[in-house]
Amino acid sequence: MTATTERATAPETRGSDARDSEHVDVLVVGAGVSGIGAAHHLRERFPDRSFVLLDAQDNRGGTWWTHRYPGVRSDSDLFTYGYRFKPWRGPSIAAGEEILDYLDEVIEEDDLAGRIRYHHRVTAASWSTEDRRWTVEVTRGDTGEQLRITTDFLWMCQGYYNHAEPYRPRWEGMDRYRGQVVHPQQWPQDLDLTGTRVVVVGSGSTAATLVPAIAQDAEHVTMLQRSPSYFLAMPLVHELAVTLRQLDVPEDWTHEIVRRAYAAQTNELARLSHEAPDELHEFLMESLRPLLPEGFDVDKHFTPRYRPWQQRIAFVPEGDLFTALREGRASIVTDTIDTFTETGIRVGSGEEIPADVVVTATGFDLSAFGDVDFSVDGEPVEFPERVTWRGIMISGIPNMAYVFGYFRHSWTLRADLVSDVVLRLFETMQAKGATMVVPTLRPEDADMQIRPWSDPENFNAGYVLRSQHVLFKQGDREPWTHMLEHAQEAELLPRADLEDGTLVYR
Structure with missing residues (x-):
């Protein structure tokens, strides 16, 4: 030594x-x-x-x-x-x-x-x-x-x-809400959501991850978003990786080849976001329509206020968020928060969303x-x-x-x-x-x-x-x-x- x-x-x-x-x-x-x-x-x-x-x-x-x-x-x-x-x-x-x-x-x-x-x-x-x-x-x-x-x-x-300090907006009425408010960055490990009604406030990658995960046990999960994010369903396993592994290609080769394939894909999305943002927007919208319930308002709930890649595109593995929506275990509300009530959240339209637990996936x-x-x-x-x-x-x-x-x-x-x-x-x-x-x-x-x-x-x-x-x-x-x-x-x-x-x- x-x-x-x-x-x-x-x-x-x-x-x-x-x-x-x-x-x-x-x-x-x-x-x-x-x-x-x-x-x-x-x-x-x-x-x-x-x-x-x-x-x-x-x-x-x-x-x-x-x-x-x-x-x-x-x-x-x-x-x-x-x-x-x-x-x-x-x-x-x-x-x-x-x-x-x-x-x-x-x-x-x-x-x-x-x-x-x-x-x-x-x-x-x-x-x-x-x-x-x-x-x-x-x-x-x-x-x-x-x-x-x-x-x-x-x-x-x-x-x-x-x-230490996640981003926590304050909304009117939070002091009178009788349910539990949780931020993902400080998740209680003993929190049991079985049979509960949950509202997840947010529309980014964290919300897209949480909703399908907790919808497996909760009575219902509502994703409440002020404005939508862009999403793209992705396979859990790249078909190129499957092929290379079936051919017994060395793992370091497989890693580098698939790494380059993913990098090239992201480079292309970035290029299109600058050179043809409208075309990329349409591509992202059309890729979601077959994955969502019949009659779902894709444009309302998945059209952000910004162009593609001006914020991250959230990747959804195997489209699990959209599966939860199709099966009715989850829903999306696009609106502003008017006030918390004793039993939930009232949004700008006047609708009250009941919630036993509110998850503020509001970022950091x-x-x-x-x-x-x-x-x-x-x-x-x-x-x-x-x-x-x-x-x-x-x-x-x-x-x-x-x-x-x-x-x-x-x-x-x-x-x-x-x-x-x-x-x-x-x-x-x-x-x-x-x-x-x-x-x-x-x-x-x-x-x-x-x-x-x-x-x-x-x-x-x-x-x-x-x-x-x-x-x-x-x-x-x-x-x-x-x-x-x-x-x-x-x-x-x-x-x-x-x-x-x-x-x-x-």
Whole structure:
């Protein structure tokens, strides 16, 4: 065992002077899909560098650990949501437990268990140019102990959810409602919905997952939506994967071939959403009509206020949501909430929907880098005043990278690409003998137009628009832009010039 490895796996029990007792080469914040993927690539390319992963939760998986509502599953195919280095062997759409099992395999195969520290919430990170390192303040949730870790490079892989505080709108009359109100992000594990009348408020992927899952036991489930979302029924298993497996094609080949097939399909949907949105809308509407009850008003209940892909298209495996509608176990009401009553919800039309339980599948809020307090050389970092560098680093912040995936494509497609760039950055720093790298605007960028974190014309989901004010910005030119499509970045990021003057090495 090398000295650097000994540092990374040092026991967590510390004495009274332990606040300043530990240093690692790379500190990864988050042990979800992004953090575990970053750790794999780091270990593979830089085996001699010490690193640990810190996670505020009590187990791995991020979203897949905190979201435990009935039927929780991926809304992306697992061939692209899975890592490129780890073949996916199951159905294309997977349950949360199956995804956790997959992550457990990566942790075991890469011997990462000893590198992950749970109950470790990062509260502050301060950079010192003089010391060329970050000092990270950590609260250990299971003991309340305050810890301090220093690191040469900070890799933020905490995702974008505010796990502690979901988005909870307040409606008139909620205080007099006698039933139970539940948010999917904080689902009570002892909640029994057998024989109950349930109203699910929301129209996105979470609602589309919950409704068919709980309709199996509930008396009836009503999906109450203010405005519809786009849906697309997808097979649980890709027929190409079935064919390749029948031919005994090696699993890593099958994984890559089907991964490319799914990526190409999503690329085509993205292309059509820009070039022929009306045609794509009609295609999505026509694909639903045969799956719904006779006489169902498809246009009313499934025509959003936005063009296709301006928000995510929710994939429905085997059309199970539509099966619940056909069988009468579920229904959809498209209307506004006027008020909660003692026994349900009255909508704008005057209709009252009875409900023993109301599930507010109303989404979440974004969190800027886990709400960690950042400072550089004693000055607090105000992220809304800074711009991104290729959606990977932030202007003026040294030795810090972050992972943010795609909205339209699978998150992990980008996580793998980001890891490639970060590790190529490590190689460049090593070759230059540099201990510090800072994304820095060039003189020719002085006239650059500063744009919002997300252009509403491109993507306008509620959780994005609600959070624009706390997030960093982007510019009008490379490399100060982000939120490109995967087809663009698959070509762009591997060739990104790390010595074009936008990264200052010291």
